Amino acid sequence: MGDPFVLRPATLADSAFLLALRNDPDTVANSLVRRPASPEEHTTWLARAFADSDTHLYILEHQGTSLGMGRLVMCHEDAELSLAVMPQYRGTGWGKFIIVALRAEASRLGARTLSAVALGTNVNSLRAFLSCGFHIDDRTVRLACDLFA
Numbered sequence: 001m002g003d004p005f006v007l008r009p010a011t012l013a014d015s016a017f018l019l020a021l022r023n024d025p026d027t028v029a030n031s032l033v034r035r036p037a038s039p040e041e042h043t044t045w046l047a048r049a050f051a052d053s054d055t056h057l058y059i060l061e062h063q064g065t066s067l068g069m070g071r072l073v074m075c076h077e078d079a080e081l082s083l084a085v086m087p088q089y090r091g092t093g094w095g096k097f098i099i100v101a102l103r104a105e106a107s108r109l110g111a112r113t114l115s116a117v118a119l120g121t122n123v124n125s126l127r128a129f130l131s132c133g134f135h136i137d138d139r140t141v142r143l144a145c146d147l148f149a
Helices: 012-022 025-029 039-051 094-108 123-131
Strands: 005-009 055-062 065-075 078-085 113-117 142-146
Touching: 005 094, 012 025, 012 039, 012 055, 012 065, 039 055, 055 094, 065 094, 078 094, 094 123
Parallel strands: 078 113
Antiparallel strands: 005 055, 055 065, 065 078, 113 142
16 A cells, blocks of 8 residues: 555546445445445435535545545534445455545544444444444444544
């Protein structure tokens, strides 16, 4: 991971990448929705995300290749983080990198707390969040951290 990387705001040009990542079978299995998104649903979701000033989408690129995405949804002084990494890059530390980078971004945007929701069966996500300072907050496996601790 020592080579150049970019965590940049997503654009409409990232739509196909985001849809492919969203519809990856492991991503679907670990999502709260648990079904693939149609192209129409994805287009509607993406348009809403870009129009919402409280939603911030980011693309992680490494050597010109898109590796994953992160999303922050702000609500007053709280932010919720979600992320996904392309299958071929899972287990390489990029998920943790996105978490750490978006934790700093959430603080910059004014959040005092940051949370994420993960299925209890999503062991890799749970490990990544826990290793980045999150703790399990309740029985729904909501993870949280205080940005000023």
